[in-house]
Amino acid sequence: MREKLNQYVMIVVLLIIGVLFISPFLWMLSVSIDRMANMRIPFPPTLIPDEMAAFNYEIVFENGKLIRAYVNSSIVTLASVIIQVSAALLGGYAFSKGTFRGKKLLFLLVLATMMIPIEARLIPLYQMFNSIGLLNSLWPVIIPSVLYGFGVFLCKQYFDRIPDSLREAAQIDGASEFRTFFQVYFPLAGPIAATLVILSFMGNWNEFVWPLVVLNDENLHTIPLFLASFSLENGTSLAGMTMALATMSVVPIIIVFLFFQRYIIQSIALSGLKE
Structure with missing residues (x-):
């Protein structure tokens, strides 16, 4: 029982660490698909922007x-x-x-x-x-x-x-x-x-x-x-x-x-x- 509990605790800790490490990348991706981000940086940071679009990628590749x-x-x-x-x-x-x-x-x-x-x-x-x-x-x-x-x-x-x-x-x-x-x-x-x-x-x-x-x-x-x-x-x-x-x-x-x-x-x- 104690070994299983230790495994669950370890999994939770690793998940939290993983989320912390990947959160900057997720925020970068969120800002990149935010159509209004060129006029204002969204604050507080959100993972899902209000107006999603591939506008920034289109301009970059043009x-x-x-x-x-x-x-x-x-x-x-x-x-x-x-x-x-x-x-x-x-x-x-x-x-x-x-x-x-x-x-x-x-x-x-x-x-x-x-x-x-x-x-x-x-x-x-x-x-x-x-x-x-x-x-x-x-x-x-x-x-x-x-x-x-x-x-x-x-x-x-x-x-x-x-x-x-x-x-x-x-x-x-x-x-x-x-x-x-x-x-x-x-x-x-x-x-x-x-x-x-x-x-x-x-x-x-x-x-x-x-x-x-x-x-x-x-x-x-x-x-x-x-x-x-x-x-x-x-x-x-x-x-x-x-x-x-x-x-x-x-x-x-x-x-x-x-x-x-x-x-x-x-x-x-x-x-x-x-x-």
Whole structure:
């Protein structure tokens, strides 16, 4: 009886916490479909506006800048995700199963990159890309994504749990190191790969500081930059359109998270790995 009571209490507490976390998003969605929100911000906040309409979304999509920002964010994010996940998987495998001199020192250097904030790297990165003439293009936003120390660390910890006997058996059969990785270890890396895709997608889609420094052309602005510039220009005078833009900016993240969350569970179940 006491265990059931504890479970009910835990469920109620988690529901309350969940409602608190999701309430800002629900209010953002409510304001975005409020036709009168551009003239006045509804106060006190209500979940169901008095006059619901898709007016704000129609105005937002009529402006081609949003579509262009979506295209820029999609290019940057997809390219960065592919680079980061590939580099993290290969690096994690090398540090976990590889045998080479200086492995521990190199791994410490990779971990050290996690301790350097982006603010400390802004000037050196800016000068480097300025010297090779790549500023004001999407390349400076994509290329630094290859340095993904956190992903390498996660992959190393994951590959450490996979028995070394699989690698030894592949080597006995004459498989090269790359063939061993792609045919033996990569199929078992579904859970960590899906996790890295979610984290990488969220981080790159929401990246603001570094693109703000290197992207001066409005035609190259990503979603966060476009939303920030729109908010600075209009403030709270167009709250409905601002919230519509904010809603559209988080929709891809929600879709990717929900999609790959299912694959994480499936990958863990199909991998055959146990603690």
